[in-house]
Amino acid sequence: MSDNKNEYVLKMENINKTFPGVKALSGARLELKYGEVLALCGENGAGKSTLMQILAGVFPPDKESGEIVYQGKPVQFKTPNEAKKAGIIMVYQELSLVKDLSVAENIFLGSLPMKGKHVDWKTLNQTTQKALDELGSPIRAQQIVSSMPIAYQQMVEIARGIALGAKVLILDEPTSSLTEKEKNSLFKIIRLLKSRGIGIIYISHKMDEIFEISDRVLVLRDGQPTGNFVTSEITLDDVIKSMIGRTLDNYYPKCQAKAGKEVLRVEKLTLSGIYKDVSFSIREREVVGFYGLVGAGRTEIMETLFGIRKPDSGDIYINGEKSRIASSLDALKNNMGFVTENRRGQGLVVDKSCLENVSLAMLPWIKKYGMVDNKKCLELYNEYHDKLRISSPGPEQRVGFLSGGNQQKVVIAKWLALNPKLLILDEPTRGIDVGSKAEIHKLIAQLAESGVAVIVISSEMPEIMGISNRIYTIAQGQITGEFSGLEITEENMMRAITITDSRKEA
Ligand SMILES: Nc1ncnc2c1ncn2[C@@H]1O[C@H](COP(=O)(O)OP(=O)(O)OP(=O)(O)O)[C@@H](O)[C@H]1O
Ligand SMILES: [Mg+2]
Structure with a gap:
């Protein structure tokens, strides 16, 4: 593959797409070389996913569009299957594995190796294991998909793409549910695939990732290309300006008001196997962050406050009075709001x-x-x-x-x-573009300043540090630290979320 490193594996020219009432793409273009990582950026609704779905055969472009040239030939895939067979693999955010089957079965679904009339399980499992090992993945071929975390399922989708002979791999916001560590393994895989000459299109709103992993950046704005950069030659401001037409000055405004009276206090809340002895409080005009790894129990604690889960023991005080929240309606009556992480x-x-x-x-x-x-x-x-x-x-x-x-x-x-008087936001800016993200941060600060108590859960360290007045760290269902003011440092928080981890392993 190295001899065609400078050749284009893909060129899309003058692509248009109209949905009822929306011109999603007008004159979009994209070029991708073998062994290149192209970041695709743009505000929410800019047309990124639409452009990729046209490439992947999900739907056609408008008739008056230009060409798609793939490996030197004009193409228009009519179905996702056709695109897949040709080597264009799209990994969606909502993964598409068959949960009850094993990893190996998923990877070779539709082309299982046969021995006479029967599936050749030995070959199936060995070939799969080899493919997984090559990606540096710890996954076993015979594992059932439903038992695996999202990050692993995503790896299986990628492995399946490779097994199908991918030449172009499209990742649409792949890290939105991944931990830092999982993100790093994904990046390792991307680098490996790159070295094998596979062209990768990487859609993300996380700017630090784009600068870490991409060779070039393509920006769409209202369906039109507004920027095509070599990553090493530009700054964050260049990308943002091209995305939203202006630069941003303050990503993380903090609520500046003095905290008022206590709105909520939780004492020794326990739900067996999920979280234990959780105690914390929040006051008016305060933004309190909950930081921890995906799966640490943060969401489950908030669901309990909102009456979705019933705790085994512990007490909840609202405005100083012991309260029972048996349902979401109770929570609503107590002026609570809950922006959940799972929007669908x-x-x-x-x-x-x-x-x-x-x-x-x-x-x-x-x-x-x-x-x-x-x-x-x-x-x-x-x-x-x-x-x-x-x-x-x-x-x-x-x-x-x-x-x-x-x-x-x-x-x-x-x-x-x-x-609401108390608003809980669980990963509120997941999948949100930088401009709107800053707007939401501003809104959170304003809400708090107007008297609301705001709880924010986030796995993004800069976000939680930037907007919170106080932070609780959570690891494996327990609160492991409380930080405010100058104690809020990256080092303190990292240490606090890994405490129980090492205790357990020891
Ligand atoms: N099936 C559809 N029917 C109608 N409108 C659609 C459809 N799919 C997308 N759109 C519209 O097309 C535009 C582009 O959407 P697209 O999903 O491509 O944006 P995006 O850049 O991927 O945004 P995000 O970062 O939020 O994922 C949006 O205005 C969207 O509402
Ligand atoms: Mg999208």
């Missing part, structure tokens, strides 16, 4: 409109008075549409048709519309 599961009704989704959390109250106040709902929608810069053709658009980041903004809008 708990956050949104994807086949309903943006308008309906924004008004969703208010329904118990709206129902109480017997009718839905459409005018009020529309006012709410418009208010948050502007505040969060939601990119949607209109209030009636189905949420499922919005880009990933814009769906997340609708979830946040839905909860803000309730005017």
